[in-house]
Amino acid sequence: EDQVTQSPEALRLQEGESSSLNCSYTVSGLRGLFWYRQDPGKGPEFLFTLYSAGEEKEKERLKATLTKKESFLHITAPKPEDSATYLCAVPSFFSNDYKLSFGAGTTVTVRA
Amino acid sequence: EPEVTQTPSHQVTQMGQEVILRCVPISNHLYFYWYRQILGQKVEFLVSFYNNEISEKSEIFDDQFSVERPDGSNFTLKIRSTKLEDSAMYFCASSDPGTGYGYTFGSGTRLTVV
Numbered sequence: 001e002d003q004v005t006q007s008p009e010a011l012r013l014q015e016g017e018s019s020s021l022n023c024s025y026t027v028s029g030l031r032g033l034f035w036y037r038q039d040p041g042k043g044p045e046f047l048f049t050l051y052s053a054g055e056e057k058e059k060e061r062l063k064a065t066l067t068k069k070e071s072f073l074h075i076t077a078p079k080p081e082d083s084a085t086y087l088c089a090v091p092s093f094f095s096n097d098y099k100l101s102f103g104a105g106t107t108v109t110v111r112a
Numbered sequence: 113e114p115e116v117t118q119t120p121s122h123q124v125t126q127m128g129q130e131v132i133l134r135c136v137p138i139s140n141h142l143y144f145y146w147y148r149q150i151l152g153q154k155v156e157f158l159v160s161f162y163n164n165e166i167s168e169k170s171e172i173f174d175d176q177f178s179v180e181r182p183d184g185s186n187f188t189l190k191i192r193s194t195k196l197e198d199s200a201m202y203f204c205a206s207s208d209p210g211t212g213y214g215y216t217f218g219s220g221t222r223l224t225v226v
Contacts, residue, residue: 043217
């Protein structure tokens with residue numbers, strides 16, 4: 001069974017204080033790794049898909065990287081509007097339809 | 113940007129009643145999904161739907177649940193005889209066929225069973 005573990009559970013940052021979130025995964029085969037942002041009471045909002053080790057993607061202050069066993073989401077010089085829960089998910093290798101297994105998320109709070 | 117639309121945003125129902133949660137997926141997507149998130153827990157897969165039939169379902173998705181695509185745009189989740197433990201956020205999602213590309217979630221329906 002696919003396993004996705006995120007750490008830390010919560011992260012409190014001062015505005016401008018860069019940090020990284022970790023997503024480690026155990027899958028039968030990697031078909032990609034998804035990063036989502038979730039605001040309270042809302043659905044997951046797509047950020048990135050990474051497909052192979054060494055791949056990196058960036059969007060504003062966020063950069064996602066992938067190794068064979070984990071992914072990192074780096075937040076550079078965060079602003080209060082970056083406060084959210086960040087989720088990573090992997091699709092099942094044996095599923096034809098991209099059933100996703102999610103981690104529990106890292107809740108990031110950025111103080112002004 | 114295309115989006116997945118869910119209605120209602122919040123539903124309160126009496127235990128034992130039936131509820132129908134509605135979704136309009138992205139129009140050119142062919143795979144549709146329901147996920148749920150109990151407060152404070154992980155987002156978990158319920159069911160996927162392709163070519164007018166269930167493609168895969170989790171062990172949570174028992175006879176209490178059913179899905180339907182009644183027309184060319186809507187996708188529904190019916191929960192019969194609701195229980196207190198069915199209280200959760202229910203998310204609809206859709207994706208491009210076979211690739212996971214554009215895997216987009218709706219804003220969710222908060223179901224409260226009292």
